[in-house]
Amino acid sequence: MKSAVETLNPTRVRLTVEVPFEELKDSLDAAYKKINEQVTVKGFRKGKIPARVIDQRFGRGAVLEEAVNDALPKFYTEAVNEGELNVLGQPEVDIKELKDGELLSFTAEVDIRPVIEIPDYSGIEVTVDAVDVSDEDVDKSVDELRERFASTNPVERAAADGDVVTIDLEAKVDGEVLEDGVASDVQYTIGSGELLDGIDEAVTGLEAGGEATFTSQLKGGTAEGKDAEVSVKVTQVASRELPDLDDEFAQMASEFDTLDELKADSRKRLGSMKQYDQATQAQERVLDELLKLAEVPIPEKLLEDEIKTRKHNLEHHQLGQMGLDLPKYLEIQGKTEEEFDEETKEQAVKGIKTQFILDELVNKEKLNVNQEELTEHLMRRAQSSGMSPDQFAQAVVEGGQVPMLVGEVARGKALAVVVEAAKVVDTNGEVVDLEDEEEDTTAETVEASSDESDAPAEAAADDKADDKADAKNEG
Template identity: 75%
Template structure:
C-alpha cells in the first residue's frame, strides 16, 4: 500500500491511498465467508458454497463491495499512522479508481489537530479579587441561617409578602383541567418566586378560604411552556417568625455555645469560599491569557459539529427537563437568538482552543495521570452528577469514557503548571499563593472545554461506503 498526504489548510488534509489488488485478498476471503454464512443455495451445505457459485448467483460486484467496505478502515488507519496524523472525527472518503483485479485507489479528507507553538508563558500576570470578608457578609450569612430556623403560626388575616400560604392549585388549558395540573396542600412563601409566575399577586390579600384565578406559563408537565389558567384556593395563612439572634440561637443552629463563636465560624467559612472563588478566578484569567498567546486555527467542521451538539443538548435535554422553549429560554437569558448564537460560537471556539492548547502542553511537558489522580477526579465528577462513585465509574466504563476523564485530569495538570508559573496578585497589590491548583484546574478546564465529543474524537474509522 502507498499513501501520500496533501495539506489543504492548517487543520485539514487529503490522503491519497493506492492498494494493490493482492492486498485485498484477506478482505475478499472474509466477504465470501460472510455471504456464505448468510445465504442458502440448493445442493450446497450452508457455509460450503464455492466462490464461483456465489459470483454466479449474487454477482462478483456484491463480493467486491463487501470486501472494500471491510478493507477501507484498515487501509485508512495505516495511511493515518504512516503520515503520523492526529485526526479529528470522520473522514470524507471517495473511491477514485477500482476495477476487479486492479489496484484500489481512494482519497480521504479529514480534519487534523493543528500544529501549535506554545510560547514562554512564565510572563503571564493577572489580577484577582482580594479575599475580604465584610461584617455585612457575616450578617447576611447569619440572616440566611436564621431564616432556615423560622417557625410558622396560623393567622386570621389577609396574606402578605413573607407569609406562608397553603394552597390547592388547578391548571386548565382552553377550559379543560389538565390531568397533571392539580396539586393540593402546597406550602408557598409569598415573594420567594419558587412556584408559578403571577401567584404572588393572586394570593396576596387573600385570607383562609379565599380563591383567585391567574394566568401563568407552566414550567413542567404535559403542557410545559403553555399559558394556562390557574385557580388557587388558600386553605391556610401562616406568619413566619424568625428566632432571636442570640446565644440560644447559636446553640440551636450550630455546635457553638455563643453567637460570637458562630459569627467567627461564619467569617472563616466565608473566607474559605472567597479563597476558592479567588483561585477559580485566577485559573480562568490565566487560561484566557494563555489562549491570547497562542495562535490556534479552528477546524470549521469541528466547530460546526460542536455548536450543533450544544444546540441539540438544549433542545432535547435541557428544554424538556425544565419545560422551556426557545422563546422562554432567550427571555430568561435577556438575549435575541442572534446574540445567543454569537455567544455560543465564541464559547465553542474557546472550548476548542482550550483543549488543543492544553493537550499540546500535556505532550510537551510529558504529563501523565496516575490511578490515584484519576480516582480523585472521578469522585469529584460523581459528586457533581448526583451519582455514587461506583455508579459513575460503571457509567464511565460502559460508555467508553475513561480516556475522556484521563484527558480532563491531564489538561488540569497542564493548566496548573501555567498558573504556577504566572504572577497572580489581588486588587490590594498582594501576591496570591495558590495551593492545590490541580484539584480545581480540571473543573476550570471542564467549564471552558467542549460539551460534546468534539475535539476529543480522534483516530475515527471511516464509514462504510
C-alpha cells in the same frame, strides 16, 4: 502499499494510497468465504462453491466490492501511521482506480490536529477579586441560618409581607376549571416568589376567610404558558418569628456554644469559599490569556460536530431534566435562536482551542495521570452530577468516557503549570498564592471551558449508540 500526504490546510490533509493487487489477497479470500456462507448454488454444498462459479453467477465486481470494503480500513490506517498523522473523525474516501489483478488506488480526506506552537506564557498577568469577608457577609450568613429556624404562629389580622398564608387555589382557562388547576392547603410565604405572578398582591391584606381573583400566566401543568384566572382563598395567616440572635440560638443551630464562635466559623467558611472562587477566577482568566496568545486553527468538520453535540446535550439531557424544550429555554433566557447559535459556536471554538493547546502542553511537559488523581476527579464529577460514585463510574465505563475524564485531569494539570508561571494579583494589588486551591479547581475549570458534555456520564449512558464519538473524537 504506497502512500502520499497532501496538506490541504492546517487542519486537513488528503492521503493518496496505491495498493498492489496481491495485497488484497486476504480480503478477496474473506469476500469469497462470506459470499459462500450467504448463497446457495445447485450442485454445490453450502460453503463449498468454487470462486469461478461465484464469479460467473454473481459477478466478479460484487466480490471486488466486498474485498475493497474489507481492506480499506486497514490500508487507510497504515497510511495514517506511515504519515504520522493525528487524525480527527472519519475520513471521506474516494476510490480512484480498481484494476482487477493490478491495482487499487484511493484517496482519503480527513481532519487532523493542527501543529500548535506553545506560546511563551511566563508573562501572563491577571487580576482577580480580593478575598474580603465583610461583617455584612457574616451577618447575612447568620441571618440565613436564622431563617431556617424560624417558627410560625397563627394570627388574627390581615396578611403582610413575610407572613405564611395557607391558601386554596383554583385556576380557570377560558372559563373552564383545569383538572390540575385546583390545590388546597398550600402554604406560601408572601414575597418569596415561589408561586404565581400576582399572588403576593392578591393575598396581601386578606384575613383568614378572605378571597381574591387575579390573572397570571401558568408556569407548569397542562396549560403551561397560558393566562389563567386564578381564585385564591386564605384559610390561615401565620407570622414568622425568628429566634433571638444569642448564645442559645448558636447552641440550637450549630455545634458552637456562643454566637461569637458561630460568627467566627461563618467568617472562616465564607473566606474558604471566596478563596475557592478566587482560584477558579484566576484559572479562567489565565486560560483566556493563554488562548489569546496561541494560534489555533479549528477544523471545520470538528467544529460543526462539536456544535451539534452541545445542542444535543442541552436539548436532550439538561433541558429534558427540567421539563423544557429549546424554544421555551430561549424565551426564558431572552435570546433569539440566532443569538443562541452564535453563542454556542463561540463556546465550541473556545472548547476546541482549550483542548488542543492544553493537550499539546500535556505532551510537551510529559504530564501523566495516576489512578488516585483519576479517582478523585471521578468522585467530584459524580457529586456534581447527583449520581453515586459507583453509578457514575459505571455510566462512564459503559459509555467509553474514561479517556475523556483522563483528558480532563491531564489538561487540568497542564493549566496548573501555566497558572503557576503567571502573575496573579487581586484588586488590592496583593499577589495571590493559589497553590492550595489549584489541585481542586483546575480540572473543573478545564471541564467548564471545554464543556464537552454537561452531563457526560448521563449522556454516555443514554447515547451509547449515538454518533457522539464521531462528533467529538480524535480518530
